[in-house]
Amino acid sequence: MTVFCIILLIFSAVGLTAEIVLRSVLKIKNFGLEKRFFDFHGSDIPAEDFIPHDIFDCLIFAFSFAVLGLILNALTMPWMLTVFCGLIFGCLVLFGRIHWFYGIVMLVKRQKLPKDRPDVDDKAICSKRIDGDGYGEILYEYKGRKYAVNAVSANETDIDEGEKVTVVHKEEGFCFVEREDEEIVNE
Numbered sequence: 001m002t003v004f005c006i007i008l009l010i011f012s013a014v015g016l017t018a019e020i021v022l023r024s025v026l027k028i029k030n031f032g033l034e035k036r037f038f039d040f041h042g043s044d045i046p047a048e049d050f051i052p053h054d055i056f057d058c059l060i061f062a063f064s065f066a067v068l069g070l071i072l073n074a075l076t077m078p079w080m081l082t083v084f085c086g087l088i089f090g091c092l093v094l095f096g097r098i099h100w101f102y103g104i105v106m107l108v109k110r111q112k113l114p115k116d117r118p119d120v121d122d123k124a125i126c127s128k129r130i131d132g133d134g135y136g137e138i139l140y141e142y143k144g145r146k147y148a149v150n151a152v153s154a155n156e157t158d159i160d161e162g163e164k165v166t167v168v169h170k171e172e173g174f175c176f177v178e179r180e181d182e183e184i185v186n187e
Contacts, residue, residue, distance in 0.1 A: 120167055150174035
């Protein structure tokens, strides 16, 4: 088990280093893969936040699993319990990264999207598919930084990832958007 954890630690550390270099030097994320492996919508309890969504998440999961595995092996823990605890720890690290790490980074940087943004008629790009009867996410650029904002289709049409959208109405916590090429039909 120790050899497995060492190999996993080396592999994930090299992958994370390559990812950080690509992000900082070439501005490439997830080794050029823009889409996530899968995406869930409409969940009140964010169970999907505990599992990896892309290559970067897989590398973080593997790294945290390997570190805890080496610590538990040093404490002579049985391998079955080590694997179980490593899986749970990897899931908790991913959840913490999504829900707490980004909030702490924004507090430290003191950069937050103002409450009046995005405003009506602002342009954005759909980052998570918006189903006609569901919600998704848009990327709004403000002062050179991109911010993720929850969004709903104003005309109850499907909006795919990568499509340019326009904000037509704003509520607290989310925006109503429509595709730029969408024609409004009065009923």
